[in-house]
Amino acid sequence: MARPGRREITGFSNPTVKALRALRDKKHRQRDGRFLAEGLRLLTDARESGILPSTLVMASEREAHPLLDALEADVAAAGGEVIETTPDILGKITGKDNPQAVAGVFAPLPTDLEAIDRTAAPIFLVAQALRDPGNLGTMLRTADAVGAGGLILVDDCADPFGVEAVRASMGAIFTVPIAQARWEDFLPWLRSGPGQLVAASLREAVPYRGAPYGAPCFVLVGNESRGLPEDYEAACDLRVTMPMKGRADSLNAAVAAAVLAYEVLDAVG
Known part of the structure; x- marks a missing residue:
């Protein structure tokens, strides 16, 4: 009973x-x-x-x-x-x-861009077309760990409220504001106020260590297999790269976001 x-x-x-x-x-x-x-x-x-x-x-x-x-x-x-x-x-x-x-x-949490307060923290994470729910949950966990003001999901990403993403977030789904938007809506929103957009990239990029980061800094990573579209990278204020000393030519998207986030945090946090 x-x-x-x-x-x-x-x-x-x-x-x-x-x-x-x-x-x-x-x-x-x-x-x-x-x-x-x-x-x-x-x-x-x-x-x-x-x-x-x-x-x-x-x-x-x-x-x-x-x-x-x-x-x-x-x-x-x-x-x-x-x-x-x-x-x-x-x-x-x-x-x-x-x-x-x-x-x-x-009940689902708010996901409008208006839910993001760009004055709330010196760093924000942005993911474009992130398809793996485990990666999405890991990025939420990273955002919580670095005190980010939110995670913005651009274009067609995995569902942040799916069981796998929620599980991988380790509770960060409830502590980190989330927004979902198309690129054509996100970029004007970003440019309507203060914010530096920094992409993890291989195109005309500078080393990520010691790069000129500024707050609030929006750290952008792309799709797990394709990376960021070229025109998205061109719209960024800064493109940075991380050294690959082995045979791998790139890091996992969520790992790259974490490495870059901590470097940005050290500079602007």
């Missing part, structure tokens, strides 16, 4: 299970206006950022934890739903064979 205040679900065919499982697909996330996040640490980061899930799903076989108790109490106080189910059903919902003990359903 579930504790009072919780709803117990024991069947895989339950309509709620099917609806929550469907949130792993982008079309259902967009249709329902909700996304999934999994893990006590991640949900605690959300709670500490003032963001609570509308639905909290907990595995019946789990260890007691004061943070989970606080999360459940806050969700219930806010009028949210608390569900208790088996680890197998929770795994079906999240798509993991070994799921964590708790998951939450959240």
Whole structure:
């Protein structure tokens, strides 16, 4: 029996299970206006950022934890739903064979460019056509680590609210502002106020160490396989390159963003 205040679900065919499982697909996330996040640490980061899930799903076989108790109490106080189910059903919902003990359903966060305050920090990350959700989540984590004012996703990027991206962000999905825009909208927005656009590039680029960075600095990386379009690079204020001393001709996009972000942070942070 579930504790009072919780709803117990024991069947895989339950309509709620099917609806929550469907949130792993982008079309259902967009249709329902909700996304999934999994893990006590991640949900605690959300709670500490003032963001609570509308639905909290907990595995019946789990260890007691004061943070989970606080999360459940806050969700219930806010009028949210608390569900208790088996680890197998929770795994079906999240798509993991070994799921964590708790998951939450959240409303999408704002992603307009207006959500980005360029005075909030000396550094921002920008990704163009980033297709791998793991890379996107890693960039969010990097943005949080360097105190960036946000991550701006330009053109057709992976969905930041997909399960893999949320998981890879390690909670940064709730701490770092996100914006999504086409290049033709992003560039005029950037030029409407202060901001230096710096691209990781191989075209007429200067060494990334000691380059003349200025705040606020928008660090731009391109698609994992194609890099940045030439006209996008031409529109940048500064193009920098990192040395490749082995056989590899480039770094992973998220890794390049992290290396460059810390160099910029050292210069303008």
